[in-house]
Amino acid sequence: MDDKIFRYSLIISLVIHILALWKLSYSNLHFKVKTVKNIEVVYPAFALPKKIHQPSLPPQKGMKVDLLQQAKGVAQEQKNISSFMKDLSKMKDEFIEQVQKPKAVDESKHKRRVTVPAIETSQIKNPQYIQYYQIVRNRIKDRAYANYAKLDAGEVYLTFILDASGALQRIKILEDRTRANQYLRQISMRSVEESNPFPPFPQELQYPELSFNIIIAYEVE
Numbered sequence: 001m002d003d004k005i006f007r008y009s010l011i012i013s014l015v016i017h018i019l020a021l022w023k024l025s026y027s028n029l030h031f032k033v034k035t036v037k038n039i040e041v042v043y044p045a046f047a048l049p050k051k052i053h054q055p056s057l058p059p060q061k062g063m064k065v066d067l068l069q070q071a072k073g074v075a076q077e078q079k080n081i082s083s084f085m086k087d088l089s090k091m092k093d094e095f096i097e098q099v100q101k102p103k104a105v106d107e108s109k110h111k112r113r114v115t116v117p118a119i120e121t122s123q124i125k126n127p128q129y130i131q132y133y134q135i136v137r138n139r140i141k142d143r144a145y146a147n148y149a150k151l152d153a154g155e156v157y158l159t160f161i162l163d164a165s166g167a168l169q170r171i172k173i174l175e176d177r178t179r180a181n182q183y184l185r186q187i188s189m190r191s192v193e194e195s196n197p198f199p200p201f202p203q204e205l206q207y208p209e210l211s212f213n214i215i216i217a218y219e220v221e
């Protein structure tokens with residue numbers, strides 16, 4: 001008897017718990033769902049500033065005259081600059097000319113002199129040779145003085161060969177013994193050539209040809 005009561009009590013308790021749990025689950029399924037509102041963000045509109053086109057002002061009275069005056073002023077400045085550059089170029093040319101131009105020398109205050117001194121040699125002691133050598137030197141000296149037109153000084157050492165008729169065969173300048181510029185070298189060579197032909201050898205000089213060495217000295221006093 002007691003067992004039956006216990007069993008019935010247990011079954012009733014289970015049924016009650018099942019109903020309680022079922023009711024609780026059903027109530028949870030029917031809860032209110034909150035509505036989610038969408039938030040819309042609205043940014044204020046910014047108006048970009050419009051470029052204002054200012055109308056060009058009509059030329060005012062007197063503006064044309066001002067522009068003409070400015071143009072004339074610019075033209076005058078350019079003209080002045082051009083004139084200044086021309087004067088500067090002229091001054092430069094004159095300066096260069098003065099620098100490059102040799103100073104004028106009053107030749108009347110200076111005296112030119114030409115000498116052809118005898119050169120002693122131990123190879124030939126023949127008096128006839130020495131006399132003929134003197135004639136040769138005097139002739140060359142006269143021509144050198146006639147050709148000597150500048151106030152340059154120096155010495156030119158030459159050697160040349162004459163045949164028995166007095167004709168010039170060869171001539172050259174001895175560079176190692178010459179102390180003169182190109183002008184004096186040229187007139188020295190020309191003076192010997194213009195003296196050609198020389199007198200024939202005297203009968204005592206029975207040689208087909210003879211060599212001569214001379215120094216032409218140019219001096220300015």
